[in-house]
Amino acid sequence: MRLVNRTYEDLQPGDSAELKRLITPDDLYVFAASSGNHNPMNLPNGDLDGDGKPEQVAAGMFIASLVSAVLGTHLPGPGTLLRQQSLRFHATAHAGDELLCRVTVLDKLPQGEVRLQTDVTRPEDAALILTGEAIVQAPRIRFDRDNLHIPGLIVQRHRHFEALLDRARPLPALPTAVVCPDDANSLGGALLAAAQSIITPILVGHAAAIHAAAAELGADLSGLEIIDTPADDVAAAAMACHLVHEGRALAVMKGHLHTDDLLRPMVDRDRGLRVGRKFTHVFLMDVPGLPEPVMVTDAAINIAPDLMTKRDIIQNAIDLALSLGIDPRVGVLSAVETVNPAIQSSIDAALLSKMAERGQIRGGQVEGPLAMDNAVDMAAARTKGLTGGVAGRANILVVPGIDAGNMLAKQLAYISHAEGAGLVLGAKVPVILNSRADSPVARLASCAVAALHYFAARA
Structure with missing residues (x-):
């Protein structure tokens, strides 16, 4: 996996990056285990309304974490620090949905900060899932490295x-x-x-x-x-x-x-x-x-x-x-x-x-x-x-x-x-x-x- 960042000097209004992610049932388990949010609505086997079908709703902050993934790995990329984030949720997403997260540079602020628009959509039906804005401290040092290793996770699910x-x-x-x-x-x-x-x-x-x-x-x-x-x-x-x-x-x-x-x-x-x-x-x-x-x-x-x-x-x-x-x-x-x-x-x-x-x-x-x-x-x-x-x-x-x-x-x-x-x-x-x-x-x-x-x- 190669990671390359964009420094504050490199960034210009209109620059954008995006990431596609398929939500899996294991994602719901991993988020519940790491966050402590055990809301049954956000688990693969939860059935709150008793209709016999699990809701499998992806937690809002899990969807927001896709924004963090784009900011931290793509734009601006490694070295980015999140300062502010506004979020508005328009629809729910579920296990099995593929989401598209896009961030776009709106303007450059003093002292190395950058304001970006953040959106998450579901391309299958063009549904708008999340909108918001982020203010980040952009990196000043260039980063270009491959062979970055992240340990894999196996969910103990049978x-x-x-x-x-x-x-x-x-x-x-x-x-x-x-x-x-x-x-x-x-x-x-x-x-x-x-x-x-x-x-x-x-x-x-x-x-x-x-x-x-x-x-x-x-x-x-x-x-x-x-x-x-x-x-x-x-x-x-x-x-x-x-x-x-x-x-x-x-x-x-x-x-x-x-x-x-x-x-x-x-x-x-x-x-x-x-x-x-x-x-x-x-x-x-x-x-x-x-x-x-x-x-x-x-x-x-x-x-x-x-x-x-x-x-x-x-x-x-x-x-x-x-x-x-x-x-x-x-x-x-x-x-x-x-x-x-x-x-x-x-x-x-x-x-x-x-x-x-x-x-x-x-x-x-x-x-x-x-x-x-x-x-x-x-x-x-x-x-x-x-x-x-x-x-x-x-x-x-x-x-x-x-x-x-x-x-x-x-x-x-x-x-x-x-x-x-x-x-x-x-x-x-x-x-x-x-x-x-x-x-x-x-x-x-x-x-x-x-x-x-x-x-x-x-x-």
Whole structure:
């Protein structure tokens, strides 16, 4: 970025400069966070009049900041000090509007000051948004410099999950057996999804403990079915399987119990939920700043998967991606992007890529081995000379084992500020697998993903 200023001596009446700016929803969030103005009318999701449509009005001082941008970077430019500014607002602007800000020199004042006219318009309909005048102290020293670096900002907004929730709400509420929801987090997540009509929870577990958790939340459980299974957690999980076989539950959701206890009845040959493939786990991660969700698999069930288990891991993830409307691009990860006989994961990755070519894995592109950098970064992929539809663009990351998957998913959550929806695939119905540390957003998104996957598979 090159910046050049106009000194007081250079400026003449009639000189002008302009700047175009598209207002985005993230602009509204950034302005609210930096200014402290949290007026819901000026936020992307605020709906003050109750018509179901957010107003998304750009705050007046955000629009005025466009004037400051022109003064400080274009005319007069670097070194300018604002002394006075008058503002009159004629119309509102909203997220999605492109605005044109223009400043024009009116006259030069004594002691190095300059008076300028300032206007903001919306070219699309020629609407006048703002008029005013500014008096500035113009720079006296010339400035001409490039390579000015401004750190970028990433808004911690989970827009991909918001879109999934918008798609899930119109679907029929998914009857879901919630196993052992006897603490505030697990019960609260199920009730939140129920309040948004994404699931209809059937609470399975120790009834007294469930009511105690509800009391802690101040929640009313009237109207919800509670199946009392006081024996132990495994018995509650077995009851959930029974509800699935009866057709009363179309999904299972983990509550406050260990994952092994939840899954043990599900893998029973006679009364479990097996349908052919291995049970595998997928984290659907909404990472701020990325253009689409990223899947990490398997990070929760298969500890050291062999080749055929990895095939099931990939096929289950592809099926989930397709049900969510995501184009599956599978990057099979290793430490390197070339086959090394000393690194088993690189051999497996190459074989899985060939299996996809031969139709043993269907529905998506599969490439490997790929190192993490050239799986997700196009520049890194080009540097290594990697071509094809996956390198640099992978949205399904298949890890060598559970330790790598767990580390990757938690790095995305705790360092990259991602939210993760967790689902077990390969069972008769979706199994919603949440961690005790998951936020309400993650629990809600997991339910939305389960509903979308269930109904897409039966469409």
